Amino acid sequence: MIRQEGGRFSASNGWAFNNLTYAASPRGLWTTNPLAAYGKVGGAATWTGTDGRTWRTECDTPLTGNGGCRSFIVASVIVASVIEASGSGYRWVTKEIFNSMVRFGSTAPPSYPTAPPMTQAPSFLQGRTHFRLGLIVTQANVGTQAKGHARLSNIELDPGGKVGTFRENYWTYSMDMAAGEYDFGQFRATLANLPSGCVTSSRETADRASIGLPPLPPGACDVRAARTFLGAPTVRTGTYHASSGATGNRIQLFFEGSSVTETYLDASDPGRAYSELRLSAHTHPGAINSIGFLFGSTTAPTVGQSLAPLVQQLAEWLPPRSVNPAHVNQALFPSPAGGADKSLWVQSLGSSALPGHPQYFRFRQYVPTQGNPGCIATEPAVRSRIDYGWHSYLCPLGSDGKMAWHHMVSPLVAERHGLCTDASSYACKQAGTQTADYTMPARAGGHVNQTLQVIDDDGRLVGMVGLETSLYSLKATSQSQLSLIAVVASR
Numbered sequence: 001m002i003r004q005e006g007g008r009f010s011a012s013n014g015w016a017f018n019n020l021t022y023a024a025s026p027r028g029l030w031t032t033n034p035l036a037a038y039g040k041v042g043g044a045a046t047w048t049g050t051d052g053r054t055w056r057t058e059c060d061t062p063l064t065g066n067g068g069c070r071s072f073i074v075a076s077v078i079v080a081s082v083i084e085a086s087g088s089g090y091r092w093v094t095k096e097i098f099n100s101m102v103r104f105g106s107t108a109p110p111s112y113p114t115a116p117p118m119t120q121a122p123s124f125l126q127g128r129t130h131f132r133l134g135l136i137v138t139q140a141n142v143g144t145q146a147k148g149h150a151r152l153s154n155i156e157l158d159p160g161g162k163v164g165t166f167r168e169n170y171w172t173y174s175m176d177m178a179a180g181e182y183d184f185g186q187f188r189a190t191l192a193n194l195p196s197g198c199v200t201s202s203r204e205t206a207d208r209a210s211i212g213l214p215p216l217p218p219g220a221c222d223v224r225a226a227r228t229f230l231g232a233p234t235v236r237t238g239t240y241h242a243s244s245g246a247t248g249n250r251i252q253l254f255f256e257g258s259s260v261t262e263t264y265l266d267a268s269d270p271g272r273a274y275s276e277l278r279l280s281a282h283t284h285p286g287a288i289n290s291i292g293f294l295f296g297s298t299t300a301p302t303v304g305q306s307l308a309p310l311v312q313q314l315a316e317w318l319p320p321r322s323v324n325p326a327h328v329n330q331a332l333f334p335s336p337a338g339g340a341d342k343s344l345w346v347q348s349l350g351s352s353a354l355p356g357h358p359q360y361f362r363f364r365q366y367v368p369t370q371g372n373p374g375c376i377a378t379e380p381a382v383r384s385r386i387d388y389g390w391h392s393y394l395c396p397l398g399s400d401g402k403m404a405w406h407h408m409v410s411p412l413v414a415e416r417h418g419l420c421t422d423a424s425s426y427a428c429k430q431a432g433t434q435t436a437d438y439t440m441p442a443r444a445g446g447h448v449n450q451t452l453q454v455i456d457d458d459g460r461l462v463g464m465v466g467l468e469t470s471l472y473s474l475k476a477t478s479q480s481q482l483s484l485i486a487v488v489a490s491r
Contacts, residue, residue, distance in 0.1 A: 002078045002090055009078065009090040019098060024105030036069045036102040049073075056096065069102040113261060115241035115254045118164030121157070122242035124249040124266055128275045128296040129157040132401070132452040133170075134465040135262075135292030136484045137284045149174040150467045150484065152450060153233070154301050154400060155253075155294070157240065166240050166253065169233035169400065171450065173467065229450035229467070233400065251277065251294075260284055264294050267321045273297070273456040274463075276321050276488075293320060293465050293486045295454040304396025304403050304453055305461045307376045308368035310489065320463070320486045369393070383410055384436035386429060391438065396453070405449035405466060410435045449485065463488035 001016050002009055022035075030036035037043025037059045045057045059069035076094050121129070133155055139147040153170030205215055238255040249266035262284075264277035275296035282290050366376040375395040383391050389410035396403050410432030414420050417438060420428035451466030468483040 004078065020100040022100070022102045024103040026106060027104050030102065035071050035100060067104045070098060071100045072096045073099045112257060112259055113254055115164060115239035115252065118242065121163055122249070122251065124244065125275055125296060128298050128457070130298065130300050131155040131157070131294045131296040132301070132454055132465050133292065133294050134467060134484050134486060135279065136290065137287045138289040139286050140288055147175050152229070152452060152467050154452065156300070164239055165237065167235065167237050169235055171229045171233055173228055250280065269321055273458055274454060291484060295463060295465055297455050298457045299455045299459050301401030301452065301455065303398055304374070304401055306374040306396060307394055308374065310461065311363060311366050311368065311376050320488050380436040384433045385410065386432055389432045389435070391435065401453040401455060403451040403453060403464065405451050407448070413438050454488065
């Protein structure tokens with residue numbers, strides 16, 4: 001160490017502080033600190049300290065190496081003149097010197113729960129390892145904005161014969177994506193494999209042009225659904241635990257890299273060739289309510305099956321046994337649609353100022369489309385009714401046992417086509433009779449579902465589980481909405 005005392009420089013040996021090196025830590029901890037260039041990869045920073053000296057930091061350079069930063073400060077220091085090539089002895093110089101080093105890295109990885117190892121598959125599932133899931137988790141509203149998220153997925157237990165594990169292909173949707181009516185561009189998308197049974201009118205073509213959208217190809221269907229429900233699914237894995245006891249059979253899912261778990265209670269009818277399970281417990285943070293279904297079979301999901309045979313057979317559609325009676329009234333809804341063949345909406349999220357509404361569908365009032373035998377659509381007599389007329393179609397998609405379901409009441413169709421300019425509920429309702437020739441709705445509202453088909457052990461289509469992902473109701477009461485639907489055939 002070199003010191004200057006009494007005008008003379010002197011050298012001594014001993015311990016002295018050298019440089020400061022910070023323990024490895026995530027970049028996210030440094031976003032407000034220039035000593036790590038605010039955590040940016042390849043970042044750099046210069047600043048003046050409170051004492052007036054200049055600082056400089058560089059990161060991820062050949063000098064620092066990847067994943068690190070070095071900081072330098074301009075200071076007055078004593079140096080040996082020979083080093084500075086200016087003679088002998090010592091002198092003061094002002095120069096930039098190395099001060100400290102930051103290393104980026106991960107903190108200790110968090111510990112997430114996993115299921116205890118299993119040696120054999122749960123017997124109460126009867127070999128059914130392919131499940132269709134629909135789930136909604138509600139959260140506290142923020143102001144007038146309802147909050148929540150939903151998931152639709154295919155879950156395979158014991159993939160590759162590895163008992164106690166699962167693989168999930170899921171689509172997710174958040175109320176954050178549906179803040180109001182004017183975000184309809186987020187919902188507008190065209191089916192990847194175009195059903196040829198859907199027809200557009202000249203009025204619909206004009207409406208597309210009015211909002212800057214190109215004409216649809218011949219035979220195409222314009223679907224207003226969240227784009228996250230139209231793309232390829234996200235894949236994740238995990239472990240599961242099965243248990244049996246006096247209160248019933250259960251499966252608990254542990255998701256890899258997550259503290260969230262979900263438990264499903266077996267509610268299967270012993271006479272059916274498929275399993276039904278309902279969500280009975282979960283650890284979703286911030287949830288104030290949650291509801292969900294699992295429908296299982298021995299058959300893996302493939303191309304969506306045609307709905308036409310079930311319509312032609314006048315199949316009855318009933319509430320699933322897996323509905324939790326503590327959350328859902330399973331009594332048939334009183335509605336002019338009538339009959340016992342209704343689908344069941346079990347939860348609806350919207351503006352806190354507006355109530356959600358249960359929906360009613362009679363599948364007997366659908367007919368097979370002429371251009372595509374896989375699709376069904378409401379018949380003209382239904383589309384032109386003053387009371388509860390609706391425009392709707394359901395079409396299978398090309399993979400995952402998935403369907404697109406597009407539904408809109410005739411007053412909304414009348415409004416979007418300019419048949420009731422004041423947009424009042426009464427005027428649009430009266431104009432509903434004029435919408436019989438409009439096969440498809442032409443407005444970014446109504447009810448649009450992405451739906452997974454429920455297939456039984458014999459490969460038959462016996463039900464559907466899906467999520468509504470669109471805007472809702474007349475402009476006078478417009479709200480964004482998210483609903484979970486589950487229907488099963490009575491056969």
